[in-house]
Amino acid sequence: MRYRSFFPRNLFADLERLQREMDLNAGPAASIRGGTRGYPAMNVGSTAQSVEIFAFAPGMDPASLNVQIEKGLLTISGERKVDGVPQGAAAHIDERFSGPFRRVVSLPDDIDANAVSAIYRDGVLRVSVGRKAVAQALRIDIQ
Template sequence: MYYRSLFPRDLFAEFDRLQRELQQTFDPNQSIRGLTRGFPALNVGGTPKAVDIYAFAPGIDPATLDVQLVKGMLTIAGERKAEAVPEKATRHIDERFAGRFRRVVSLPDDVDPSAIEAQYRDGVLHVRIQRKQEAQPRRITIQ
């Protein structure tokens, strides 16, 4: 659909919109929810004291997850088994991911690789990596 706006548009915003449309056109991993980024979905954030990574992986046995930190790269890997389908059944919609997966997150230089902890609860893997002590904010007293 082509339309002309009565208001001037930001040229860079228009380029961004065109790029998204091109990516959607040629992306083989489209779903009804839009562009698929990968499995498991990730939220990555941080505080002055730690970096937090949340991987949303429901239905995964935590014993089968492989979490590694090597040279500033956090890797989350595993496999989700496909559900058995009765022999005469027909699937009309199959949106649940099954198979091997691997996500890699590049971490900042100030994380402490010896201070990492991971928990899996209610389908969410939470990995917390503490920042190095010298990277912690500290108050300087004025004399």
């Protein structure tokens, strides 16, 4: 009696091909948090005193970046100029983002919109948004 498999020998090759086709048709893969990745890449974290946002945008002119807070949303926008391949030349690989961009971060309710600082250094934009003093935890001594 001859052993017969239920699956063809190249099942994994077929699955990889299907995954590549889905990636091409669906665009970039979603991140683990449910959204898609964008430009600039960002890290967002918080402490008891502030919310810290880091946007990684190397080679940008700080004057071309716009940071604003409105109704609990922090918006970072700007435009990265096209560079690299000369006009009229054929591009074989073009992996660097160029063009307008906009990233929006939802902020917690306890932020102080008047306590914001933004610093661009070494290709990283750091935006620090302070929290209201009333919202910070206060330790009460027991007597």
